[in-house]
Amino acid sequence: MTHNDVLAAINACVIIPTYNNAKTLSRVIDSVLTHTPHLIVINDGSTDATHNILSRYSTLTRIDLPTNRGKGNALRKGFGEALAQGYDYAITLDSDGQHFPDDIPTFVQEIEKNGMALLIGDRNMNQDGIPGKSSFGNRFSNFWFRFETGIPLSDTQSGFRLYPLGEIRDIRFYTTKFEFEIEVIVKAAWRGIPIRNVPVRVLYDPDERVSHFRPFRDFTRISLLNTWLVLVTLLYIRPRNYFRTFKEKGFKRFFFEDLLHSEDTPLKKSLSVALGVLIGLSPFWGFQTVIVLFLAWVLRLNKLIAFAFSNVSIPPLIPFIVYACLSIGTFVWGQSEAVSSFNWQQFDTYRPYIQQHLAEYVAGSFVLGISAAAVAGILSYLLLNIRSGRNRS
Known part of the structure; x- marks a missing residue:
């Protein structure tokens, strides 16, 4: 396997949604291209030098959206393009420079070793240099994800992920902004898709990183989404899972296995x-x-x-x-x-x-x-x- 074929083993591509990250975009793209030529960039209505930067790269697939519609919408556009090109997996990472593309092989190795899953990069939010609001937001998200799915994860907010495209293509999504990354992993877990963390590095450089997360608006949307997901969990998902258990085991087996054992x-x-x-x-x-x-x-x-x-x-x-x-x-x-x-x-x-x-x-x-x-x-x-x-x- 050559250096440029690191994703060939699992038929994957890389998707980068970007909005006004001209300072770091070139560095991120150049680093990704050292691992794979299979790159899709979604320019989500940027008003800075993003258009000119992307014009320098003739080999990547480029999608230009006329106005900024949100990260979730950009990712969904990227998933659609990746499916149209026949990929089985898509690795997503942010364009603000916080992710290290050199960690891309980690995702590939995890799939080759343990099989299909939706993988989320674990950034080790306890390390020095992590903003307090990011660490709190991650703990908040981890708690509700576990309540809604029963799956304990150490990082549910990282944008450095690997998605199994065929498994999520038929899931109906409603969100279009940052909260999409919560909706997609919860609904994937409800479908029985394995969700796992893999270790990745992270860099928070205040001089270069541009965050478009608006604390009040986006946190409110995330809270409303979690409220809805909790209601669906209690009213439908858990009863559905319990009935499936009864149907599979029957009352006698349930009584002796789940109650007594x-x-x-x-x-x-x-x-x-x-x-x-x-x-x-x-x-x-x-x-x-x-x-x-x-x-x-x-x-x-x-x-x-x-x-x-x-x-x-x-x-x-x-x-x-x-x-x-x-x-x-x-x-x-x-x-x-x-x-x-x-x-x-x-x-x-x-x-x-x-x-x-x-x-x-x-x-x-x-x-x-x-x-x-x-x-x-x-x-x-x-x-x-x-x-x-x-x-x-």
């Missing part, structure tokens, strides 16, 4: 069971999945177990649960009216009946939920300890 302690498992039963019998219809996953996360309990037992309110049991809640609530409130007029056969009558006796229903729901959760938690704890003792013997 997980590394969590018997106390943690039994508390997770209790939480699931409590929320499943609560009067928060339509929001039980969101509530149980959020509380399991806050309390550091087993989310899968809690979610599984929150489904105690399955359709065949709903009439019995509603009747029990109303009966208990009537007793708690000391009402003389019985629930003898409750219609067991017609589900449509439940809602108006509950509305007429809302206070009784809510009170009964909490009493039943707390009682059932206590019983389920205690029984689970005893059974788990008995099984644990047998395994030790």
Whole structure:
């Protein structure tokens, strides 16, 4: 392999989005060209000397956008061009000089060794010279990425990345600016694409580096995006993943593998069971999945177990649960009216009946939920300890 064919092994190209980085652009391009001729540069409406600089290079692919539309839009244009040229991967890096193109082989070696993935350069944000706002922003991003995907990464904001183009081509994206780099890795993780860090170097030179990140506007957009991604995670992604687990394993296998054989302690498992039963019998219809996953996360309990037992309110049991809640609530409130007029056969009558006796229903729901959760938690704890003792013997 010649020096200029470093990306040939994985059929990759390099994409550089640039906007008013004339000071560093030539140095970045020249350094990239020592590793590969397969270079796509997107001039995102620059108003400085970028146009003249790019005119010196006849071999690279150049896309000139008439106005500045944002980094995310530029990257998406670059991905489209790379796919049209038949590349399987694209390495992206910024044009402000903070990345070292000499680290490009690191991405290639990682793919050759461990297979397809979306790779993000790990800049070691704890080293000297890293701006405090950049380090904080990265920790903020890492936290929400892990919440939304379950994947722990040490750097989620680096623009020095490798994208598997075929795997992300059918994902629908909505953002066009800096927040795109968050949207793309979260949605890729949701698709089951492996996301990994690789070590890279970074240089923050205040005399040369020009940052177009606008703290208030861009941080607000990133926060709004993370809010939306968290809602999708709680309402769709995690329930989808849990249902897939149940479908693949079946209840019996799930019970013995995920409930009995997980590394969590018997106390943690039994508390997770209790939480699931409590929320499943609560009067928060339509929001039980969101509530149980959020509380399991806050309390550091087993989310899968809690979610599984929150489904105690399955359709065949709903009439019995509603009747029990109303009966208990009537007793708690000391009402003389019985629930003898409750219609067991017609589900449509439940809602108006509950509305007429809302206070009784809510009170009964909490009493039943707390009682059932206590019983389920205690029984689970005893059974788990008995099984644990047998395994030790």
